């Protein structure tokens with residue numbers, strides 16, 4: 224059993240674009256991800272779709288708050304009645320009932336807001352997952368999978384806490400605050416100014432630290448993202464890590480990300496610690512001042528004792544939730560920090576963006592004109608392509624007929640895999656055209672195109688799951704007979720018999736429970752099972768033993784009798800089996816022809832066969848003598 228690990232992938236990308244994709248909450252033109260930071264309005268936009276629940280929660284909170292505001296007024300009357308020696312039983316019962324109903328209404332309102340928080344996060348997570356699965360592959364190139372995973376997990380959790388915690392406070396404070404302030408003004412404007420002044424001092428303190436809390440939260444989340452990405456890198460290549468005895472280095476590296484998150488978290492806590500004293504000032508300061516000034520005003524007769532008690536109760540209704548609001552504001556700042564990272568992903572352009580226009584339908588195989596000669600199945604016309612301004616393909620033209628085996632050869636890095644990516648529409652060419660069945664794939668829905676193409680990737684990646692899951696991945700409805708047939712074609716029957724659970728055996732993460740050659744054959748079987756018109760194979764035999772290599776080459780030849788095969792070939796056996804060979808030389812088509820023609824006419828191909836193409840294992844390179852001038 225062998226496996227491969229890729230220790231690369233450290234770049235953190237920043238590329239982003241606009242575009243609305245399926246099922247996301249952000250839409251072009253209405254999110255601030257292009258440079259601007261999201262604001263409170265963007266947070267409110269998150270509540271879209273939860274209108275009814277928020278409305279019900281609001282109604283319950285308003286009702287609860289109104290009942291709460293009645294209580295000081297009734298208390299004032301109660302005191303007056305006690306002082307006048309009048310009956311108070313009915314008032315006491317009413318007060319108790321008001322208190323109970325208020326508590327029940329507020330609890331129900333809070334529950335609904337918590338549910339809203341959960342549904343906002345569900346919507347965001349679904350949007351993120353869909354966006355990530357549909358995003359243009361070029362956008363993912365510079366990004367780290369772990370960081371993206373962290374945004375879907377950690378960042379959205381932060382936002383849920385914010386929605387559930389702070390919206391309750393915001394709603395309660397606004398309603399209670401306005402009501403209580405009005406009634407306090409009505410009872411005693413001077414005392415109201417005393418309370419307002421105290422609150423202002425606290426508010427200035429809190430406002431001073433808000434921006435800092437947001438920035439350090441963003442930094443903490445970025446630290447968690449980097450930690451997840453680095454851990455994913457290390458676990459993805461754990462055997463390479465162990466073999467290189469790099470466990471301590473990796474632990475240090477990931478530990479540094481943890482430390483960065485810790486430092487930012489501590490900074491945020493430091494700033495957040497200002498909120499506590501501000502709350503003290505707001506709550507204790509207000510009460511002390513109200514009692515002090517109130518006592519003076521009661522003693523000089525400008526206020527009655529019952530008014531002072533009512534005022535104190537209203538101050539409770541205003542100050543206590545306001546203190547909670549300071550907490551909510553710091554939660555909102557943290558939420559804005561995570562929202563920025565979430566929107567950054569939600570704004571990534573997707574494949575076949577609606578703004579690119581309606582996709583052009585691909586002509587169906589049956590609709591291909593019978594009279595005129597049909598176009599080649601795949602054709603590249605003067606295609607050029609660059610990764611980040613680094614040209615890889617220049618003026619590449621060649622075609623793949625409807626049947627037959629075409630081999631693509633060239634030195635490492637010549638651009639062979641890039642051509643496969645362009646055929647699959649993973650990338651769009653910068654210049655020229657890629658045509659499938661005569662139609663330019665540029666405007667075509669990539670899913671239509673891919674339904675007619677089978678792909679075996681270079682490292683034959685398998686997905687966690689059973690062998691059967693992997694085989695039927697491109698054709699879930701495949702029946703047992705079809706599965707057995709492809710298993711026989713790629714020589715996997717024996718493996719299935721050997722495995723205790725047969726087709727239901729788990730292949731492990733990325734198929735690591737299988738050998739490299741087995742993975743490769745499963746990937747080939749997967750592509751063949753869907754019976755595509757064109758099969759793209761990127762180095763399909765690189766991990767096979769001589770027997771399997773030979774047998775698979777025969778299978779490819781058989782399949783090419785009725786289907787088109789484009790094979791990126793590094794093995795002489797595959798090259799020799801090809802009907803035609805396209806030689807790629809530094810991003811250009813250097814030559815094209817049969818093996819014999821090219822050997823005779825093309826010096827670069829001759830050098831390639833001797834220096835770069837691998838002879839069948841266990842045999843001497845058969846073409847060295849031919850290659851000699």
Ligand SMILES: Nc1ncnc2c1ncn2[C@@H]1O[C@H](COP(=O)(O)OP(=O)(O)OP(=O)(O)O)[C@@H](O)[C@H]1O
Pocket residue numbers: 364610611615633634635636637638639640641642681
């Ligand atoms: N996503 C990417 N971003 C930037 N550069 C890339 C990317 N993918 C490939 N390249 C570069 O483009 C060039 C062509 O790569 P490609 O994988 O097409 O070559 P290849 O001929 O298939 O090589 P090999 O035979 O080694 O697999 C290489 O120099 C490679 O480094």
